[in-house]
Amino acid sequence: MSEYKYINDITVGMKVSNSHLITDEKIRAFATISEDYNPIHLDEEYAKNSKFGRRIAHGAMITSFFSALFATNLPGPGSIYVSQTTQFKKPVFINDTVFVEIEVMDIDVDRKRVYFLTSCYVNEICVLNGKAEIYISRVNN
Template identity: 35%
Template sequence: MTHAYIPDQMPEAPAVIENITFDELCIGQSAQRRRALTQDDIEAFAAVSGDTNPAHLDPAYADGTPFHGVIAHGMWAGALISAVLGTQLPGPGTIYLEQNLRFVRPVHVGDALTVTVTVLSKEPEKKRVELDCTVSNQHGDTVVFGVALVLAPTLKVRRPGATVPRLLLEEAAGRLEG
């Protein structure tokens, strides 16, 4: 079985995308993005990452784990952080240098995550910016947190928004059903 996968929480591509340069960034400045996890998200992430851990893909197996059901790949939340850094704060032209993450709660299908990225410090000589990164669920519980270090853009970037291609997910023969 093949079906198109288009995340239903993906915001429409903005007509224009614009960064915030190093000089424009202020300590305490923040940006947010919200996204709910779907089973298709888990399957697409497994397909592109190669992480086929049964905790993410096999409901019968996952029900017997301490999380009592299928959970998201931890790095799916990390990818949401990357999306905020690369498209919002600082935005286009940002170079991701470093990230530490602590995974404190599982994310289940249907959980709505809010990613908040906040400027903690700026290093003028190297144009580096340290950002607090927090991912919380619909109950306000933190599920992932950490600190990112990026090389912030120094030149203004203003470009047409990108439209991402549609993914087609195809059921694998002999796949476990739950």
């Protein structure tokens, strides 16, 4: 876990990333936590007849990886996730490795807000992107 950063220590262009292997176990665990039991995520026979031809991961599961980066890396513990916009571009499948990246795009010190670009890639292809707003309570005087 990274040390909490003061808002004045953050600069436009800062980035952090991580990667996650998507597994059947993770999808089933997310279904249990979220109570989203859509068969497109859980039932191979159902998914074979979908436009994807196989099971896909929950979109919300993939976006949750951003929360982990905000909470543990940039800005770190104590930061508050205010908003997220997301555009889903491609499905994520079991055994895909998702590369997750957040990048500081703007800072409003007076409002104690940091704005991020949020992106996920599988094999260097963007599967989703968006923007996030994070509240940071600590200012280094």
